[in-house]
Amino acid sequence: MQVSNANNVKIYNLSAGKSLPEWLTDRQRRKLQNKDNDVRRRLELIQDFEMPSVSNCVKVSPDEQFICATGTYKPRFRCYDVHELCLKFERGLDANVVNFEYLSEDYSKVCFLQDDRYVEFHTQFGRLMRMRIPKYGRDLSYYPPSCDMYFVGVSSEIYRINLEKGRFMKPLQTQATEMNCCEFNPVNYLFGCGSKLGHLECWDPRARLCCGLLDIATSNFVHDYDISVVPEITAMKFRNDGLTVALGTSTGHVLLYDLRAMKPFLVKDHNYELPIHSIEFQDTQDLVLSMDTKILKMWNRNTGSPLTAIEPGVNLNQLCMVPNTGLIFLANEAPKILTYFIPSLGPAPRWCSSLDGMTEELEEKEESSVYDDYKFVTRTELESLGLGHLIGTNLLRSVMHGFFLDIRLYHKNKAVNSLLKDDRFSAMFTNPDFEIDPESEEFRLINPVMSKLDKARQKREEKHALAKQFKQVQAEEVEEPEGRPSDEGSGSSSDDEHTWKDEVRKEHKKLTQERKQRELAEAREERRQARLFQIKDGEEFGVKTDKEKKRESKRSLADRLQTVESSGINQSVGSIGNREMTFSLKKEKKVNTATEQRNLHQSERRKLKSHSGEFGLCYATGTVADTERRIQVFENKCLRKLLCISYKDHVTNESVRELVVAHVGPQEPLLATLKRRKLACLDMSPDTTAFPIQFSRAQWKASADEDDKRRLGVITSRNGPGWLCTNWSGQPQTEMHGDRKLILLPSDSPRRPHRSRD
Known part of the structure; x- marks a missing residue:
């Protein structure tokens, strides 16, 4: 809340302070109020008492319980409840509102005059009716005895609408071309309207006759204030005594008339030459409040002496004063509707009686003197x-x-002054490093500008001294030579600018030449001095060395670094000449038993792989009647050239799978492999020409038969599939062993399984 003391009258601005944006949530509003001291200390008399951009009209209802306002953009109508001190409802309109009038004691019946010639009648639930008048309207007024609505505007006629019948009545014909304002006298219901020609016409609504005509242009104030144009009546207001009327003109004057006289008894000048928009009477203090687009003035009705004034800094549109109080509302060209409280005009309204206590506390505080x-x-x-x-x-x-x-x-x-005497800056005046060097390049580049200023100052002094020596005898008008413009001398500044640029360019060229000469002299002196060269250590020259260098340069950086590291010695030279060399000591190999065992095991594995060529692929079938039995083939991960075939005919245990192995060559690698893979054996039938190989998980034994041709056996595995091998003869062979038929394929035959069709 801002307090001003204009003419020793306290004025409290209740709408001052920061306004919160509409898009903020309640949580964000509370958070901002806690952080910002200005927002926390601001006084918001009525919540959301504002418009989106501009407020056009604001009025208090006759029962003083509601405050209605119109504004834009978009055109809207807002109603505020004074008991809740917040917005009651809001309605959108189709066009901007020029003025509105209450038709009841509260907001339940309102009439709006819009700028598109439409008249809207609203009730509690919304818009009730919409009518259109013939001409654009500027003001309206309500006549309660006959429920007639009067409209004036850009026409010489006064349009009437009877709200009881809901139709237009015969308009009243005036002597003016256009009407700006109108109002009914609250005592005798005399209808007055102000015209563009400066006439005040008074009509009797009962007889629909013109009672009188008042021409303000014939009064003395036009000659007293030297007004050259015909003043228009832009605002008017009847006082509650029924005899006094105040007229506001387009020239910024307020004229107070007695209806019984033809001349004003008081003329008040706003001194801004702006049209008067609103006028109000304050009966308790016998004051008049007049407002134009810039200022609101309060002055005495009888003497015209000013009481105080309010100049908010924005354009004002309409004045509204709460009856019998000191609270004032101003519609303006800003979002906020301005609210002022002046204790000198009256007390605070009943619904905001706390304002009196707040103002008394502020008056008790000490105020700083103007000095x-x-x-x-x-x-x-x-x-x-x-x-x-x-x-x-x-x-x-x-x-x-x-x-x-x-x-x-x-x-x-x-x-x-203290800065010049400060010891911290004394070095600027004593240290030679801060001294200006006239021989430096920077100073020489600026010197043409400084010399130009010195020359101009010297030239002015000489001209002034020369002018003092002579005295002008007669001032004769010098004719302008033909073909030469009078403003030719204005080009001197442009010539001076070109001269200054040329001087700077010459100085820069001279500096460049001096710098080149200095560099040539230094190079010549350097060539004259004897120079010593040192051959790098370890550098060899020759054709072979050059080829090695080229071959070395084609290698990648990673390969060259690896070569240097493998040599065991790494040298590096720092940026300031220091050298660094790193090397690693070769350690003697120690005998490790675990390493030898691992190497021995790997050698055995390699030997086993070397005999893998003796293992081929063998496909064994059952009896001839079982030739269509399905063969399941699995890949071995340890012995790469072995496949598995399952037969349920010769399996005594479901978890055991059998394998037919044909082996040519020494038995030890095969048996060692089978032992390592923990394979178990099953004996074949006795009529089979083969030797049985029997071994368990931990040990194995075999009854060798000295048959060098082939050795057949049936071997099964308990931990995995069985493995199948073929002969090494190079040709497929088929042999019958008892009731079993064996097909032997060479080791280089494909691994695709075949079935016997015999």
Whole structure:
């Protein structure tokens, strides 16, 4: 809340302070109020008492329980409840509202005059009816005895609508071309309307006759204030006594008339030459409130002496004063509807009686004097600050033996003087490093500009001295030569600019030449001096060495680093000449039993792989009648050239699978492999020409038969599939062993399984 004291009258601005955006949630609003001190301390008399961009009209209902306002954009109508101090409802409109009027004691019946010639009648539930008048309207007024609505506008006729019958009545014909405002006298219901020609016409609504005509242009105020145009009546207001009327003109004057006289008894000038928009009477203090687009003035009705004024800084549209109180609302060209409380006009309304207590507390606080912003200084102090040249200006106010100086200007100059005497900056005046070098390139580039300024100053001084020596005898008008414009001399500044550029260009060229000559002299001196060269260590020259260097340069960086690291010695040279060399010591190999055992095991595995060529692929079938038995083939992961075939005919245990193995060559690798894979054996039938191989998981034994041709056996595995091998003869063979038929394939035959069709 801002407090101003214009003409010793306290004015409290209740709408001052920051406004919260509409899109903020309740949580964000509370958070912002906790953080921002200005938002927390602001006073919001009525919540959301604003419009999106501009407020056009604001009025208090006759029962003083509701406040209605219209604004834009978009056009809307808002109603506020004074008991809840918040927005009651909001309605959107089709066009901007020029003015509106209450038809009842509350907001239940309202009439809107819009700028598109439409008139809307609203009730509690919304828009009831919409009518269109013949011409654009500017003002409206309601006549309660006959329920007639009067409209004036861009026409010489006064349009009437009877709300009881719901139809237009015969319009009243006036002597004016256009009407700007109208109002009914609250005492005798005399209808008055102000015209564009400066006429006030009064009509009797009962007889529908013109009772009188008042021409403000014939009064003396037009000659007294030197008004050259015909003033228009832009605002009017009847006082509650029924005899006094206030007329506002387009020239910024307010005229107070007695209806019984033809001349105004008081004329008030706003001194802004802006049209008057609103006028209100304050009966308790006998004041008049008049407002134009810039300022609201309050002055005495009888004498015209000003009481106070409010100038908010935005354009004002309409004035609304709560009856018998000091609360004022101003519709303006800003989102917020301005709210002011002036205790001198009256007390606060009943629904915001706390304002009286707040204003009393603020008045009890001590206020700073107007001289707190000024510093009293003597003439000697003023000279010491270097402000003696301000004597006689409006920046100093002479008082007794000194002057009043703005405290901000005093502190500023005090800081400048102390800055020159500060020890921290004393080196700038004693240290030779801060001294300007006239021979430096930077100074020489700036010197043409400085010399140009010096030449211009010297030229002005010479011209001034020459002018003092002569006295002008007669001022004769010099004719302008033909073909030469009068503003030809204005090109001198352009010529001076070109001259300055040429001088800077010449100086820059001279500096460049001097720099090149200095560099050539240094290079010549360097060539004259004797130079010593040192051959790098370990560097060899020759055709063979060059080829090796080329071959080495084609290798990748990773290969070259690996070669250097493998040599065991790594050298590096630092940026300042230091050298670094790293090497690794070769350790003697120690005998490790575990390593030898691992190597021995790997050698046995390699031997086993070397005999893998003796193992082929064998497909065994059952009896001839079982030739169509399905053969299941599995891949072995340990012995790469062995496949498995399952036969349920010769399996005594479901978890055991059998294998027919044909082996040519020594038995030890095969038996060692079978032992390592933990395979078990089953004996074949006795009539089979083969030797049985029997072994368990832990040990094995065999009854060898000295048959060098073939050795057949049936071997099964308990931990995995059985394995099948073929002969090494190179040709497929078929042999019958008892009731079993054996097909032997060479080891290089394909691994695809075949079935015997015999």
